[in-house]
Amino acid sequence: MYLKRLELHGFKTFADRTELEFTPGITAIVGPNGSGKSNVFDAIRWALGETGYKTLRSGRMDDVIFAGSEARRAMGMGEVSLTINNDSGALPVDYTEVTVTRRANRGGEGEYLLNMVPCRLRDIQMLFLGTGLGGRSYSLIGQGQVDSVLNAGPEERRGLLEEAAGLARYKRRRREAERRLAHAAANLLRVQDILAELAARAESLRAQAEAAEQHQRYTREIRDLELALQVDEARRILASLRRIVTQTEAIQQQVQTLAAQGAEAGQQIDQGRHRAAEVAREREEAQRVLLQLTEELSGRESSLQVLSERLRAADSQRERLAADAERLEAQLAQADEQLS
Numbered sequence: 001m002y003l004k005r006l007e008l009h010g011f012k013t014f015a016d017r018t019e020l021e022f023t024p025g026i027t028a029i030v031g032p033n034g035s036g037k038s039n040v041f042d043a044i045r046w047a048l049g050e051t052g053y054k055t056l057r058s059g060r061m062d063d064v065i066f067a068g069s070e071a072r073r074a075m076g077m078g079e080v081s082l083t084i085n086n087d088s089g090a091l092p093v094d095y096t097e098v099t100v101t102r103r104a105n106r107g108g109e110g111e112y113l114l115n116m117v118p119c120r121l122r123d124i125q126m127l128f129l130g131t132g133l134g135g136r137s138y139s140l141i142g143q144g145q146v147d148s149v150l151n152a153g154p155e156e157r158r159g160l161l162e163e164a165a166g167l168a169r170y171k172r173r174r175r176e177a178e179r180r181l182a183h184a185a186a187n188l189l190r191v192q193d194i195l196a197e198l199a200a201r202a203e204s205l206r207a208q209a210e211a212a213e214q215h216q217r218y219t220r221e222i223r224d225l226e227l228a229l230q231v232d233e234a235r236r237i238l239a240s241l242r243r244i245v246t247q248t249e250a251i252q253q254q255v256q257t258l259a260a261q262g263a264e265a266g267q268q269i270d271q272g273r274h275r276a277a278e279v280a281r282e283r284e285e286a287q288r289v290l291l292q293l294t295e296e297l298s299g300r301e302s303s304l305q306v307l308s309e310r311l312r313a314a315d316s317q318r319e320r321l322a323a324d325a326e327r328l329e330a331q332l333a334q335a336d337e338q339l340s
Contacts, residue, residue, distance in 0.1 A: 001090040001131065003044075004097065005083035010075040011046070012039045015066045047082040047102045049112070049124045062106055077105045090131050100124060262339065269335040272328060279325050286321060290314050 003022045008014040013036050020040070031037050042056045046064060050056060058064050068074030081101040084091065091098050095115060104110035112119050114127070293310055 001088050002085050003082070004085040005081075006040065006043065007081040007083075008040075008043050008079075010066045010078040011043050011080050012036070012064060012066065012078075014039065014043075015069075015072055015075060043080045044082060047080040047100050048128060049102075049121050051121075061104055061108055061110070065104065065106060077103060079103045091127060093127070098127075100127075265335055265338045269332070269339060272332045272335055276325070276328050276332065279321060279328060283318075283321055283325070286314060286318055290318075 002024065005022065006020040007017065008020075009017040029037055029040060038057070042064075046056055053059060053061070053063065056064060065078040066075040079101065081099055083097055083099045086093065086096050086098050099113075099115050101113040101116065102110065103113075112121055112124055114123060290311075293314065297311075
């Protein structure tokens, strides 16, 4: 496994896209002061997930992005891609070349890509643990850090030796496993507390459940009884409705009969009224004849006998007409009573 290629664009002094090819045999990059040798080293550390900006000789995220010059304006994003040859299989991935890319913009947003696939910083760190190429491993020693390595204490030397032996990855996994176990133990303790609390409430909940079940049973019984009462009430209402319908039909028949009788009585009343009018006209005619006879009687002394006979006939006729009128009036009164 070796560093094969480094691509920089917008990182510190590398405004233009710059690509550095590393082949076996290249051991050093030389140049005068200020030529950007340290920026190349900082780019490698930054791409491998370095988050300490003091280590990168910067104060904040914006400082690692090209800030501009008199001839060129500042850039909004910095990007570094690091390509590792993995023919030896040192990296636990199924690729012969692994490209790690890190991008950042001036808004404070950044992203990591592994072979151009978005990933997390933790994925990058776990990938290079135990390979000697981690963010703070023995393979990356910055300017002025040789003395600190030589003068390192036992714990620091132990960390370097474990990184060189490939134990850092497993120690980190062990720490994560221990952290997860501690978290699980805390969760288990919390679950036990919850179970104890639930056990204390189980008896009251059981009593409440029995009360609720009894309430549901009583509710069902009440609902059944109410339904039975409603069915009986509906049956009684239907029977009453049938009786009312029968009575209504009988009353309708009686009404029709009375209506027919009323119509017949009306016809009889009309006939009686016509007869009474005829009788009244006959009476008027008789009175007119009687008046003529009376005038003729006064004018004709010689026909007194004849007139007397006519008078007796007229009287008898008047009596008959009067009797007929009384009879018709009685019939009229009877018809009025029947009509009422």
